Amino acid sequence: MTSFFALLFYAATALFVVGLAYKILDFARTPAPLSIPTTPAPTTRGGVAFRMFREVVFFESLFKGNLWIWIFAALFHFGLALVLVRHLRYFTEPVWSWVAFAQPFGMYAGFAMVAGLGGLWARRFLVERIRYISTVSDHLMLVLLLLIGLSGLGMKFLMHTDIVGVKAFFLGLMRFDVQPLPDDPLLYVHLLLVATLMIVFPFSKLLHAPGIFFSPSRNQVDNPRETRHLAPWAASLEKN
């Protein structure tokens, strides 16, 4: 099992990093030929950075759009962010002080994350319009995340796993010196699902995470009268 998971995590990490880097480069190199910010929009770069910050951290547009989705999405994403911070302790030695500080919050964040996911999934059944637009993969993605959350909470609150062993395993992976993974079915489930998530990330709607930074309606400065935006392919039209 140890070597299976070691290989799996090397492969998953490689796919995650390479796949995501490819998509980000692809977004970045594709030109945005016309100025199309959704207005009113900031007229300076700094203003755009602030708008993006509000979108990424507070989900500003979603807040304007739908309060229920915003509540569940915020619960899930903030929960997940704290949980990820908490998990940093498995990859650092000594553990960074701010990660240590976040430990108790991260514990409860796991519940927030699961509650948020539950709410989002319930909407896919209960709200007719959202039921209509949901695909199989939309449901599976939520199931995947829910099971990751539940298996993680299970190891924390129901059947403790040997976290010292887990940490040794991951620190070992990072040094290419594979250490034995504790023998625990719940841990296997948790890790298997996390690896799956990493693998599907660059191929799925999880691309919304890098995507928002490249969204022209949000990241463009509203200055078309002062600045000439010209994509290379559009500039070539002026040559003939």
Added chain:
Amino acid sequence: MAAPDAKAKVEAPAFREFPTVPAIRVGATENIRSYIASDKIQEAIGFPGKLAENWQETHDKAIGRMGELLERYRSLKVYLDACVHCGACTDKCHYFIGTNDPKNMPVARQELMRSVYRRYFTPAGKWFPNLVGARDLTREVLDEWFTYYYQCSECRRCSVFCPYGIDTAEITMAGREILDSVGYGQKYSNEIIGKVHKIGNNLGLPGPALEDTLSGLEEDVKEDTGVDVKYPLDVQGAEVLLVTPSADFFAEPHIESLIGYGKVFHAAGISWTLSTKASEAGNFGMFIGNYDQLRKIALRVREAALELGVKRIVVGECGHAWRVAYAFWNTLTGIGAGGNDPFAIELQKQLDPNYKQPSHICEVTWDLIQQGRLKFDKSANDNRIITFHDSCNVARASRMGDTPGGQFDIPRHIIKTVANHYFEMAPDTTREKTFCCGGGGGLLTDELMDIRVKGALPRMEALKRVVDEHGVNFMATICAICKAQFTKVLPYYGFKMGLVGGVHQLVSTAIRLGNEQ
């Protein structure tokens, strides 16, 4: 799937007592379809005349064009990848609210294309199509695109509420562009584009007719006010070139605003001219998402400006035209500032850098008001109780003045300067949350009357409230399409069609031309 007899079926939906989200009715508008452009219309603007006999050929061409667009437009690529189906947009489209057809929910409209994108351009869709909702491009899919991409007015309301700013208008434009590239065009938009190239404006008004109209206008204004207000055409060396939608030349109530622009220039002593070559501000190239057409149509304005030697370019009351002018002209034609290439510099060195290029007529009027160069008799508008309808392209795709949101404030400032009675409609239906009139984006055609009437529902509900509460009898707007659409649609909801008019119509009524006692 013949187009329905528009006149027989059109019916306004009932006002909702509480604007709740409607239950979905699958297929409610699947039979409302635009007329297909003839081969003559298509070929006149460089598109294939009709679909290839052989489906495979059409299929390959469409997928090929989609691939090209994905390389050209970051918006399309990011928007097709980033959607998580969260549903925040599902109740934001006026066409969904008015028709209940779930394919008019923005995410579902995008999904018509996203499903095909996934199938041909992503590993997930290639290997697990059923899992991720990917599907092959078939003739039926193409028909569905034609139906529903011409039930979108590209108003961008959904993009305001999307957590990733996904703009359905970008998807709609790409869909129309792919359809055109395989010979499946919409008669209304493509016929109009042909007219712009051939005659100079969307309505096909030739130069002599334009001249006649304008001199008739001068006589009318003289009779009305006793003042010789000029409506000049093709005047070499004028300071201002005014580019306005051609509807302003003869349609009601549009012409009232044209009269107003002339009075403003007269009162301020600014020399100005219209142009035969650029006798149209509208640019349907944007509606069909075709960059070449967008650019070619815009270039007429550059040519006219260079020929006439004008110092300023001003745009009349037209929503999408102002988007094209404000946001795209600098890119397409060099009308603007900050260019450092010969093409842009040639024009920009001619234009007066003390003014924003281009300027909206409302910016011009508001600047003059602030400088104290215009005088008004506000009481002349006392018979009017006014509200303002924000037009979507002005509201969500452009700006006026120096600060974000100027596009909302400046027209309102003008109205309040020239009239005494003004009331706002509900805040979730104005400013950036404004609802489309229901006829924008290339939908202002009779065979789509059913969808146009239904799409107007949210605006009509908001209007009804201010009519009932405040006795509003004038809805001002700064868009030629809004004016034409409301004139047609208001009666379906029990309003008089004269309830809609332009901001410069109000200016025209109150402005003092210097000959008063």
